[in-house]
Amino acid sequence: MIAASSPTRPRRLFVIADHQRSLAASAFTELFREGDVLVINDAATLPASLMGTHLRSGEPIEVRLARCHAADPREPFGWDAILFGAGDHRTSTERRASPPAVLAGDVLSLGPLRACIESLEKHQRMVALRFEGAAAKVWEGLSRHGRPIQYAHVPQPLALWDVQTVIAGPPVALEPPSAGFLLDWATLGALDSRGVEIVSLTHAAGLSSTGDPTLDARFPLPEAYTIPASTALAVRRARIRGARIIALGTTVARALESARDTTLDGKAKGGVRAGKGIATLRLGPHHPLSVVDVLVTGVHERGTSHHELMRAFVDDGALEAATSAMEAAHYQQHEFGDAVWLEARPHVRVERDLPQPRRATGK
C-alpha cells in the first residue's frame, strides 16, 4: 500500500462485511440504516510539535507532545513527550538525528515557551516535562509556536487548518482523529436525513509513531476521553432497540469499549458510562467487543496497533483477504488516505448476557 502524500479527503471506501467490496468514499452514507447511531470524536488537533533548543548543550531539539498528564485542557502544564534531534518531519522518524542527552532538571527553550524536564520515562527519548508560566501563556505559546505533528510521507508543511476535521472542538488530540476527514457538513446533513443519530465524544488521540520500535511498542499511551450524558443515553437507547453503534475512528472505538457500563442488564447491556475516563485497554483479537458494531477507520499496515485493533472485529482470514485486496487496488494509507468500513462478525462479539470482565486487558 502507498501513503497518501497530501492533505486530502478519502477517495475510496473498502467495506469488510459479509460481502467485501470497494466503493467510492461518497457512497459512505448509503451504508447506514435508519436508527443507526454514529459516534464521532470531536477532538481538535493541538499543534504538538515544538522546535527549540536544549539549553545545557545548546543543541537543537524537537519536542513532540505525546500525552497530557491532566485530563482537563485547562491544565496544559505536564506532558509526556518524545524528543528528536536536528532536522524536521521531512526526514523519516527512523532516520532522524538523536536528541541531545537530557537529564532531569534540564530546561528546553521552545520559542516563547520554556519547559523543564522532570524525568526520563525509561527511555532516553521519552520524558515527562512541565511548561513554565500560567495556563494563558502556555496556550498562547502552543498555539503560536507549535506546528501540527507531521511525518515524512507528507513533506509539505501543513497549517493547523489542514489537520482539523470539520467536527473539531476541544484541542486535545495530538494527531488528527483522521477518520473524521470522511465528514463534511453536507455528509452529516445527509446522514441526519437518513435517520442516523449523530453523537460525539472527545478522545485525546495521542502520538502514533516515534520511529523507535521500543517506544512504539508502548503506544497507544493511556488516552483521556469524555463521554457526554447525551451520548451515553443515545448508545443505551440504541442497544435497547437493537440498532447499530458505528464508531468513526479507532479513538471512538477505544473510548466506547473502555467506558462499557457493566452494571447494565438485559437489552441495555453494552451501554456506556457518561463522564471522564482514561482509555488503557488495547483492542485486538483477544478483546471481545461489547459496544461497537461497526468501525470506520483508515487503511492500516499489518503489524501496527491499528491493524491489531481491526482483528477485534473480524477473523484473520477475512482481514487478510481484505488487506490483500486493498493492496492490489493501491489503497492509500495514513491520515489522508482511504477509508475502511469494518463490520464486527457476530461470532467475535461477546454474548451480551454473559458476565463480562470490567476491562479485558490492561496495559
Place this chain on the structure above:
Amino acid sequence: MSTTHKNLHGLRAIVTGATAGLGLALVEELTRRGGTVGFVARDAERVRAVAARVPRAVGVVGDVAIKTDIHPITTQLIGRLGGVDLLIHNASSLGPSHLKLLADTECEELEEALATNVLGPHRLTRALLGALASSAREGRGGVVLSISSDAAVSPYPTWGAYGASKAALHHATRIWDEERPGGVRFLSRDPGDMDTALHAIAVPDADRSTLKRPETSARELIDELSIFLHASGTVQAIGGAQ
C-alpha cells in the same frame, strides 16, 4: 420575564472585538449573569486589562481579519473554555478610511472592511462549528449572533464599504440559519446607534445624548439570547444552578 431567564450560569461564550464599546459591554453582561467568556481583541495591553478586571473572562490577542490568526485564536479559547455554546461576532471595521463615496473607495479599502466584517466571521464560525455543534447536541446551546447595523439594510451615502460588508454579514447569517449545520442556530441583530468609539469616528458631531449606551444594547441582546437559549432547553442543561 422571570429572573431564571437571565441566569446564564455555565454558559461558555466567545465574543470578538471585546475591549471597548458593545463588545466589552457584552463580556460584562454575560459574566455578570454567570457565564464564562473568552474574548479576542487586537491590543495586548487592553486584552490583559479587561481579563484582569472582569471575573470569568479570559482574553486572547488576535485579529479576526487575519487568516493565520484564526486557528491560534480558537485553539486558545476552546482550550481554556473547554468548549463554546455561544459565539458573538462583534468585531467590526469601518474600513481604513470611511465616509467616502463608493466612487472614491479604493478596492483595498473595501477588502479591509470585508476582511473584518465578512471573512473573519466566516472563518471563525467554520473553525468553531465543530465545538458549537457539540454544544447543540449536548443541549447546551450552539448559537451564533452577528452584530449587524442599520447600515446593513439602508443604503446610506458615503457608508459604502461598511454598509456593503455589514449587509453581507447579515445576509450570510440568515443563510447559515436556513442551513443550520449540526443544529447550530444563527441570529443577526442591529443593536441600534450607540455611544461608542466607533460611532464617534463615523459621526463625530453626533449628539451623544441621543445615543444608546452600549450597556443597554448589551442587556437587550442578552435578554433576547437568554429566552432563545432557554427555549431550546439550553440553560437548564448546562448549569443546574439557578
